[in-house]
Amino acid sequence: MKKVFVLVLILTLVAGGVQAQKRNNRKSGNSVPSSMVDCKDNKSVNNVQKARDVRQLPPPASGMDAPLKEALDQRRTIRNIREEQLPMELVSSLLWCTYGINRPEANRRVVPSAVNVQEFDIYYFDQQGIYLYNAQKNTLEMVVEGDHRPEISQQQFFAKAPASIVIVANYDRMSVFKDKDVRDFYAAVDCGYVSQNIYLFCSSAKLATVACGGINHETLTKLLGIGNGRPMLAHPVGFEE
Numbered sequence: 001m002k003k004v005f006v007l008v009l010i011l012t013l014v015a016g017g018v019q020a021q022k023r024n025n026r027k028s029g030n031s032v033p034s035s036m037v038d039c040k041d042n043k044s045v046n047n048v049q050k051a052r053d054v055r056q057l058p059p060p061a062s063g064m065d066a067p068l069k070e071a072l073d074q075r076r077t078i079r080n081i082r083e084e085q086l087p088m089e090l091v092s093s094l095l096w097c098t099y100g101i102n103r104p105e106a107n108r109r110v111v112p113s114a115v116n117v118q119e120f121d122i123y124y125f126d127q128q129g130i131y132l133y134n135a136q137k138n139t140l141e142m143v144v145e146g147d148h149r150p151e152i153s154q155q156q157f158f159a160k161a162p163a164s165i166v167i168v169a170n171y172d173r174m175s176v177f178k179d180k181d182v183r184d185f186y187a188a189v190d191c192g193y194v195s196q197n198i199y200l201f202c203s204s205a206k207l208a209t210v211a212c213g214g215i216n217h218e219t220l221t222k223l224l225g226i227g228n229g230r231p232m233l234a235h236p237v238g239f240e241e
């Protein structure tokens with residue numbers, strides 16, 4: 001009888017401890033399922049909230065097989081984009097071509113940047129939310145929940161395209177450039193490489209995209225919680241209509 005009582009007491013204490021841990025996790029915003037990776041080290045210009053949801057991407061492999069000549073021949077702006085979702089295999093390749101790491105041992109990327117400042121934060125918008133691309137971990141970290149695609153721009157194709165990439169320059173990483181004009185110049189030049197990579201990937205994978213400078217800078221700055229930085233360009237991406 002005494003043994004049964006002790007056993008019940010232990011079980012009650014263990015269950016109580018688990019509940020308290022769950023409550024603490026919820027309070028501190030850590031209640032991510034155990035299958036999700038916590039990516040606290042992906043520091044961005046975003047200061048709105050901590051990543052709540054992390055999507056592990058498949059390895060980048062699909063859609064990149066076109067010879068360079070063919071990809072360049074086919075590169076073009078396509079604004080008629082279907083609503084159809086993109087497979088995650090293509091999303092992973094798209095993001096790797098956009099701003100992935102091609103030399104992990106040196107933490108270098110598929111695009112060059114002046115003085116290797118690597119100033120961009122790459123945001124991925126879809127129906128579920130806004131995600132920050134973590135190239136080191138090959139993950140998408142949710143920063144804002146919900147469908148915010150129509151807020152990117154007045155241009156209608158953003159609301160329809162299944163996904164969009166928004167390229168944000170993080171000026172904190174550009175402090176080496178003391179002069180504002182020099183900083184703005186390099187941010188714009190560096191952004192061109194990123195945009196062209198998106199175009200070339202879309203050409204290779206037979207996807208539609210358009211580089212857009214006509215974006216809602218103020219709305220995006222608020223939405224993404226951009227402090228010392230600037231939304232540069234956006235690319236809606238999807239299958240051609």
Ligand SMILES: Cc1cc2nc3c(=O)[nH]c(=O)nc-3n(C[C@H](O)[C@H](O)[C@H](O)COP(=O)(O)O)c2cc1C
Nearest residue numbers: 075076077078079155195210211212213214215233
């Ligand atoms: C920096 C930049 C900003 C652009 N902004 C827009 C835009 O806001 N909306 C749009 O429909 N096209 C935009 N474009 C796409 C151009 O209109 C397009 O590249 C041009 O017409 C040439 O067509 P092509 O890309 O098929 O060669 C932009 C292109 C660049 C390079």
